[in-house]
Amino acid sequence: MIKVRDLHKSFDDLDVLKGVDAEFEKGKTNLIIGQSGSGKTVFLKCLLGLIIPDSGRIEYNGKSYKNFSKDEKREISKQMGMVFQGGALFDSMTVEENVKFPLKMLTKMSRQDMQNRVEEVLDRVNLVDTNHKLPSEISGGMQKRVSIARAIVNKPNFLFCDEPNSGLDPRTASVIDNLIQEITHENDITTVINTHDMNSVFEIGENIIYLEDGVKAWEGNKNNIYKTDNQKLTDFVYASNLFKKVRIAQKEGL
Amino acid sequence: MLSNYIKSIGQYFIMIYDTFKRMTKTSELRRLILQEIDDLIISSLGIVVFISFFIGAVIAIQTALNFSNPFVPKSLIGFAARQSIILEFAPTFVAIIMAGKVGSYITSSIGTMRVSEQIDALEVMGINSLNYLVFPKIVAMCLFPFVIAISMFVGIIGAYIASVYGGFLSSEAFLTGLQEDFVPFQVFYAFLKSFIFALILATVPSFHGYYMKGGSLEVGHAATTSFVWTSVIIIFMNYFITQLLLS
Numbered sequence: 001m002i003k004v005r006d007l008h009k010s011f012d013d014l015d016v017l018k019g020v021d022a023e024f025e026k027g028k029t030n031l032i033i034g035q036s037g038s039g040k041t042v043f044l045k046c047l048l049g050l051i052i053p054d055s056g057r058i059e060y061n062g063k064s065y066k067n068f069s070k071d072e073k074r075e076i077s078k079q080m081g082m083v084f085q086g087g088a089l090f091d092s093m094t095v096e097e098n099v100k101f102p103l104k105m106l107t108k109m110s111r112q113d114m115q116n117r118v119e120e121v122l123d124r125v126n127l128v129d130t131n132h133k134l135p136s137e138i139s140g141g142m143q144k145r146v147s148i149a150r151a152i153v154n155k156p157n158f159l160f161c162d163e164p165n166s167g168l169d170p171r172t173a174s175v176i177d178n179l180i181q182e183i184t185h186e187n188d189i190t191t192v193i194n195t196h197d198m199n200s201v202f203e204i205g206e207n208i209i210y211l212e213d214g215v216k217a218w219e220g221n222k223n224n225i226y227k228t229d230n231q232k233l234t235d236f237v238y239a240s241n242l243f244k245k246v247r248i249a250q251k252e253g254l
Numbered sequence: 255m256l257s258n259y260i261k262s263i264g265q266y267f268i269m270i271y272d273t274f275k276r277m278t279k280t281s282e283l284r285r286l287i288l289q290e291i292d293d294l295i296i297s298s299l300g301i302v303v304f305i306s307f308f309i310g311a312v313i314a315i316q317t318a319l320n321f322s323n324p325f326v327p328k329s330l331i332g333f334a335a336r337q338s339i340i341l342e343f344a345p346t347f348v349a350i351i352m353a354g355k356v357g358s359y360i361t362s363s364i365g366t367m368r369v370s371e372q373i374d375a376l377e378v379m380g381i382n383s384l385n386y387l388v389f390p391k392i393v394a395m396c397l398f399p400f401v402i403a404i405s406m407f408v409g410i411i412g413a414y415i416a417s418v419y420g421g422f423l424s425s426e427a428f429l430t431g432l433q434e435d436f437v438p439f440q441v442f443y444a445f446l447k448s449f450i451f452a453l454i455l456a457t458v459p460s461f462h463g464y465y466m467k468g469g470s471l472e473v474g475h476a477a478t479t480s481f482v483w484t485s486v487i488i489i490f491m492n493y494f495i496t497q498l499l500l501s
Contacts, residue, residue, distance in 0.1 A: 084374065
């Protein structure tokens with residue numbers, strides 16, 4: 001579980017996060033939504049320790065990150081897996097080498113055990129016959145799956161995803177969403193997903209946080225997002241004509 | 255403007271300090287170092303040999319053409335070629351060439367990793383990205399003095415061929431000039447400064463790549479800036495070391 005209290009971050013004169021409070025539960029797909037520039041990515045990077053917040057508190061399993069010793073900080077990093085927006089795969093390494101990389105760098109597993117684990121996670125994300133291909137030789141959807149495989153290969157307790165289905169067609173995006181949700185439930189991990197995609201919100205949004213101009217403006221789940229009277233959130237969620245029609249249909253009881 | 259420069263200098267030294275913290279796993283580090291030796295040193299040998307040979311030849315021809323006085327011994331061509339090649343051409347000129355070839359490669363490869371979030375991926379995994387990316391380059395560039403030794407040898411061969419086969423002087427006269435007033439300390443000076451240039455060649459382009467901001471266009475911009483700054487620092491350090499050791 002991750003708890004965030006009164007998180008502030010600014011860059012020069014620009015206040016990006018203005019006291020965000022949030023709780024991300026274990027075994028659930030937690031979504032952060034919001035318009036571009038609302039502070040989602042900065043918030044996610046603060047959770048990952050890539051950006052140091054100006055003030056506030058982030059707790060992992062009840063212990064504040066600030067109070068961690070150096071060893072504990074290193075240990076908590078080993079428990080984190082991250083799926084980057086662009087995949088962030090090492091382009092000079094093959095798919096297999098990319099997935100094996102965290103095991104090689106952070107564990108003392110034997111070669112055979114590493115190979116078995118890599119085969120297992122690649123199989124879990126439904127990637128076959130791609131082991132020896134370079135990231136540039138596979139499709140965007142496959143790159144995302146490799147990125148997920150790399151993020152979960154070390155059996156993390158926390159999985160972070162930054163726009164995991166950006167640039168993908170709706171069907172592949174849905175497959176990726178469901179894959180992340182299944183992995184979250186199977187491994188009982190805390191998953192935090194940063195997304196713009198409303199399909200993701202309605203499909204896998206078990207806990208949704210809406211950020212508006214650096215503050216949390218709404219919190220709920222995929223079922224009660226329909227009933228919200230938060231005007232900015234409804235403007236954001238129902239910006240597309242398709243979702244507008246869905247909402248009208250729901251109101252009319254169709 | 256000035257505060258930005260001071261900030262960058264401070265950031266550069268912090269980067270070097272951080273590079274030696276939290277070492278990468280030895281087995282992986284060994285692989286990375288061998289890879290960098292191949293990318294930075296071995297792949298540069300062709301261009302270094304080619305340039306050294308012809309520059310050595312040109313130095314000899316230019317010297318021969320400017321010695322029109324019959325009282326000046328012809329062996330001086332060999333002497334002048336040796337001094338120019340060992341003292342300046344091989345260490346400094348080759349370092350500037352390497353700033354273009356190796357420096358822009360380092361900046362663009364690290365810069366591309368920054369843009370595509372690969373550096374963030376390393377950090378999230380708990381790996382010291384500076385140690386993983388920069389340390390192997392520093393170790394590989396420690397072999398730069400060997401490149402300089404090859405450059406000196408090939409440059410002198412070029413000077414010999416151009417002056418002897420070009421009909422400017424005899425082989426004996428060239429070899430006599432080559433051995434005239436030889437000061438071994440000058441070779442030590444050349445290798446010492448090439449070692450310092452090697453550290454500059456590994457770290458300054460890494461700094462420009464690692465701390466770059468923006469997209470692919472900025473990677474190109476960073477590579478150009480890195481070449482300019484690496485060359486400027488090499489030329490300044492060349493003056494400083496020469497003043498310190500030879501004057």
